[in-house]
Amino acid sequence: MGEFRMPALGADMVEGTLTEWLVKPGDVVAKGAVIAVIETSKSDIEVEVFEAGTVTRLLAEPGDVLPVGAPLAVIGEAVESAPVESAPAESAAVQSAEVAAAPAAETVSAATEPPASTVPAAVEAPPPGAGVAPLPVRTEVDASAQATRPAGPPHLEAGPLVRHLAHERGIDLATVHGTGRGGRVTRADVEQLPPPGNGIRIRATPYARRLAAELRVELATVHGTGRDGAIRAADVRGASARRHEEEAVRYPAAHKKAPERRGTDRTPQAAPAPTVTAGRPAQGGASGRRTAAMRRAIAELMSRSKREVPHYYLSTTIDLTAATQWLHRANRDRAPGERLVPAALLLAATARAAREVPELNGFWQEDAFVPADAVHLAVAVSLRGGGLLTPVIHDADRLSPQDLMARLKDLVQRARRGRLRASELSGGTLTVSNLGDQGVESVLGVIHPPQVALAGFGAVVERPWAYDGMLGVRPVVTATLSGDHRATDGAVGARFLTAVDRLLQNPEGLAS
């Protein structure tokens, strides 16, 4: 018995639109069944239920926009009862159940009394195999239903008004401590309780909320130090800094163990992430809204970057003769689908250069640079319908070009199908934008705050190249760096680009 709630499909998701119910009241659902379609700013996502049972009631209608954690449906026990009927019958059942409960509360006190002989049969589920009850059994008073199984129904001491209040507020009466006569749950007992679970609204300032979304901090995990415990920006920054410290420990392990396991590397406090099973084919209106929402998100972030981050730009043209020859040799024995492209080497060189120049690998926070403990490359991926995602290759500096290639392919494919996991969109320490496949020669990118740099690569092109006093034709690429001048000066950026160049001259070193 439980509630199916709006899932958090990404660290920055605060609300979702219920697009479609795939079940109706009375349906028996198995654990893992897809029961609803939720639209987020990124895509339509089919969402699974995490417990088996009967859909007792739908609490939301398609089109409803609801915050993460809002109850969407009540899932009852999987009893073989008649399906829940239409509204009139249902309310009749409530009434009869409540009427029956009232005298029972007066007369019956022993919570352990066996079920068969007790009065309030109407509030209990029928024993399995007892046949179909004449009226559908009311299971939405969580307490009674939960308490009935398996041994038998201990009676709950609560009058109809209290049951009604508890139901209205979504409170499980079995969890309420009764202070009335004989342990009865009184109206005051219910009224003084906060709404359950995620229904509790987190007190946080607007700026703290914005910052939490940007830094991908779960507000529920942050301790507020403001007035009445409100979470303020400083609290979020503190939590973010602590998380970076923890990630340094957690990521390598999580990565080695089960990189493909879903939802395993989320913060422990977060609700289990529902499995994202399919990106649905875009429906005109929904995809249009989603594109617009993504556009707004990009606009906001990029405007903020250009408003707050004083960018400097450096560029250098790198001779890729050695790299191209190495790729040629490496691909000789590979099947066409497994061949490496220059981007793999460029990513490998970038990640290693970031390790060499840690001043560019980290975050600008609270007017100071906070270096990251690992190199997590965020890779800009343009989406076909417009827009942009930056999935993250964690610990990229420890991956071979082959591994990077595989990760890149996988991420790009899934990004374009809307099937990225939340953990794959967070934690980037440096962004790489490669527009070479679009035919441009150089990319002067906008930094993704709070990161402090962005590396850009253009197309690998053949150009006249003077070498050793001779002119020849060589494959070259233009590498650029956008740097946050608050965090570093041009000399640091230059050191980075020089390192990228040097690393690319020795591709064997990258592969080893």
Next chain:
Amino acid sequence: MNNVSNASGVSKQTKLTYREALRAALRDALAADERVFLMGEDVGKYGGAFGVSLGLVEEFGTERVRDTPLSESAFTGMGIGAAIAGLRPIVEIMTVNFSMLALDQILNNAATLRHMSNGQLSVPLVIRMTTGAGRQLAAQHSHSLEGWYAHIPGIRVLAPATLRDARAMLAPALADPDPVIIFEHGSLYNLAGELDGGEGPVDLTSAAVRRSGTDVTLITYGGSLPKTLAAADLLAADGIEAEVIDLRSLRPLDDATIMASVARTHRAVVVDEAWRTGSLAAEITARITEQAFYELDAPVGRVCSAEVPIPYAGHLEEAALPQAAGIAAAAREAVGGHG
């Protein structure tokens, strides 16, 4: 009315008072353009109720510096007519409390005629009036009603809070083809200092950052500016760096400067000598929540006058008005004790 304090002729030195700066601006305007004339109660022989126009009637004659009967509605209406007819009148209304008698002329005629005549008429009128409390002039001479005028489309509302603005705002106000109201806060007349930034022109649209800071933005105007700067000094002693914005123009408001500052400090306190309810402070607070909500790390604070008729008794008057200590306390509240 109150005494004319130690106002003498315009000082030839760079050091001068707010009053002298206003007078110098009037003299310049009268000398520069024959269409300009000053009128109001006691502006001529008496030199103005607050001594601003002292000596000007001797210098420019009674045609250009005209004493009027005690009828704000009549002489403000005359000013509107003269402006439509091609002159550039400067009307002095003794205090903003008395301007209520002229509100019909200002709102129903001055502010509307351009629109109602489909642009055929314009009213290039400047109205100067004293506003504010702090001088024990009691409840009929002390209120701060700038916000009422800032409510009205069709007029520009200015609040010079510095010597430089007192000296330089009049000329561009006269050049404006539409009505401009200039509020002179009574507590500033004796403010003395040097003109920094010379005597060049100023704009009438932008707010000014009078002090830079990183922790909280204090937004104020007019007579509250010195108190707010004093509060910023108190805060600095606690390690809280307050940014102080002088609005200068109350209509239109310079949203951009306010929002840019809030985006830096993430906290704002509005200091407004008017009553809190329905005030400019309320308007600015609303704009911040509209335009900079996601920058806010604390509720926007407000420091306003107590909602009472301004008392006569000195200690009560002081208690009713925003003071540096109260402003600093509101700023600390916003910062949350974590400077």
